[in-house]
Amino acid sequence: MTYTELARLPFRKFYAVDFEYSGSDGEIPSIVCMVVQDLRSGEVSRHWQDDLQKMKTPPFETGEDVALITYFAPAEVQSMLALNWSIDVSIIDLFAEFRCDTNGDPTVIRRGLVHALDYFGLTDLKPDEKDEMRSLILSGGPWTKKQRLAILDYCTQDVICLGPLISSMLQRSPWTDFRLNQALLRGRYMKAVGAMQHLGIPIDLDILGTLNANWDTIKLKLIAKVDTQYGVYVNGTFKEALFETYLSHKQIPWPRLDSGRLTLDRDTFSNMSKRHPAVQSLHELRKTLGELKLNKLAVGRDSRNRTILSPFAAKTGRNQPSTTKFVFGPAKWVRGLIKPAEGMALAYCDWSSQEIAIAAALSGDELLWDAYHTGDPYLAFAIAAGLAPPDATKQTHKAIRNRCKAVVLGTNYGMSAYGVAQAAKIHELEAKALLQKHRETYRKFWIWAENNKDRGLLGLKLETCFGWPIRVTSGDVKANTFLNWPMQAHGAEMMRIACILAVERGIKLCAPIHDALLIEAPLDQIDSEVVSLKECMAEASEAVLGDGKVCRVDADIVRYPGRYMDEHGQEMWDQIMGLLAQT
Incomplete structure (x- = not known):
């Protein structure tokens, strides 16, 4: 079966739905209104929060044979859960399908509802993007009668365009039953996302509040404490020249820009801290100081x-x-707030x-799958490549296992011999030899991987x-x-x-x-x-x-x-908690 129009999709009912809601970050949304359109009859019904809060069930039919057409369904699912309604419906999320249809297209930069309508030539249906209207809704009220009508009108615009949008999608690229099932699977995931966003993660609000209240003081003390290992801060400011001296003293090779200066961006620090654990604390400190805004964490009351x-x-x-x-x-130590x-x-x-298992299974490389199945794919590579004896263990051949680990993990990303050499702390020539061993050992994987690369570079579609x-x-x-x-x-x-x-x-x-x-x-x-x-x-x-x-x-x-703790954030958490106790 091929579907070129909405009416032919195998559902008893179709509803286009949108909610407006208010509430601070981290809170369960406070529902303002809802608009729903029956896409078979065209009938539109509008409901204000007073009516919605009295309803024990949605003002539309539910069941697996009922489809909700939405644009970014988690918001609608969260709203339904906030009203204690059943979410027993099928979902077709046009945001997910627009992303799916245009993924990789460099001309599609923004993916909001108005951009999807533009893409399909439905410019006459574009809802007004009014910052003042969004601000009015987010204010939480109270609203005058005129304002209520304006908000309902605003919500209605987001609903009445969804029928024409899915119709345009089907006309441009008709859906087979298989394609429909893929869309419904993505809809089920969007429903799960709404449920997760509704539940949230438990946070130690007392510790978070104390950290926020004392953060400026703690930051200065933290710099002083961590910098005793490095000597790279002066009056709270990171000094590149001092860091270069530290690297020279510790004999740590560090990537550089074309200008010759050290590369100090977040990704470089993250990668280098994995290769050289000695700089892990400095990386956590820089990440904490440069990016962390504890008061930005979205935590509800x-x-x-x-x-x-x-x-x-x-x-x-x-x-x-x-x-x-x-x-x-943010920085890994912040995860200690999870309790x-x-x-x-x-x-x-x-x-x-996970990535090794996927690479082995999808490439059909049974030797690579056997390596994964041993529980230690790094040592298994060493043995298969003849770099370690069959009875080698993690303890007896730690050095060669670490070298092979850098190769096995790096190959999925196309890591160069230089990158492997840096990760494994070996000479680049040895890294080249190890990479060649990997290609010779897992030939089937490499044929598959190179084919994917070639197809992608030729502009052909790759698909999961x-x-x-x-x-x-x-x-x-x-x-x-x-x-x-x-x-x-x-x-x-x-x-x-x-x-x-x-x-x-x-x-x-x-x-x-x-x-x-x-x-x-x-x-x-x-x-x-x-x-x-x-x-x-x-x-x-x-x-x-x-x-x-x-x-x-x-x-x-x-x-x-x-409390939950990431092992890479434990040291920084302990230091911060120690400083907090002194305030």
Whole structure:
């Protein structure tokens, strides 16, 4: 079946829906109004907050055979949950589908509703973008009768354009049943995102408040304390010349700009701190001072961190939440603010070596899959390449394992011999030899990877198993983008399916974090919930990797009164807490 118009899609009812709401960052939204249009009859109904709060069910039919047409569904799902309504509906999110249709197109820079309408030539339906109207809604009221009518009109504009928009999408690129199912799968994920944004992450609000109140004082003391290891700050200011002296003394080779000056951007510091743990504390300090604004964290009065997770924002389809509002965004020590409430526990469950598993399974390289299946793909490479004996262990061959780890991790990103040499702390010639060994050992993977790169550079479409595509036909693009894209994009698919299964099975899913999921449960239920989540994650990985291939999952449980802590942020957290105790 091919669908060229909305009316032929296999649903009993279609509704276009939009809510307006107010509320501070981190709070559950306060619903202002809702407008819904029956896309079969064309009838529009408008509802103000007073009426909505009295309703126990939505003013439209629900069920799997009912489709909600939205533009960025998490906002609508959050609103429905805030009203304690059922979200038992199918969702077609036109934001996700517009992203899907235009991913990689350098001419499509902005992806809001008005930009989608522009793209499909529906300029006469573009809603007014009025900052004063948004400010009026966000003010929280009270509103005069005239203002209420203006807000309802404003909301109506966002609804009546959705029918023509999906019709234009179907006319330009008709959907098969397969394509429809992919859209519905993305809709299920957007529903899960709405549920996660509604639940949020538990935060130690007392510690956050104390840190905010004393942050200026703590920063100065923190610089003085951390800088005793480096001697690179003068009167609270980082000095490049002093850092260069430090690097020379420690014999740490550091990337430089064409001008000869040190490269000091965030990504370089992050990469170098992984290669040279000695500069990890300095990296955390610079990140803390340069980016951290604790008062920007979106935390509600109920001590929950809630913010837009920005699904499908990246070219790989991954989420891109705010690095200042989302607690996993700033420096790693900030994650210590995550703390389960009394009687509750959290579990951080992540896929082990996810990208290697994806690369092995999708390329069909059984030798690489066997390496992943051993539980230590780095040592397995060393053994397969003849660099270590068959009975080698992590303890007996630590040095060669570390070298091979740099190669195995770097190949997915197209890392050069120089990059591998820096990561493994070896000579560039040895790094070249190791990279060649990897190509010779995992030939099938490299044929697949090079084919992906060639297709991408030729402007041909790459696509995940569930239909997330990328196609770049113009503009500046790096070859390595297409080497890593399949792993990242399929990792995103795996995460989305796991989120869908977890939410639909009633697991309290707080947030996705790249290749991990954070859940919450009562103390006496957390162990069983971890088992259930691992089942979801295993099913999701098998759905992506193929029958019989499952990505391992590790779990870290935090029980009240404990708090979550990233191992790379522990030292900085301890120092800051020590300084806080002195204030």
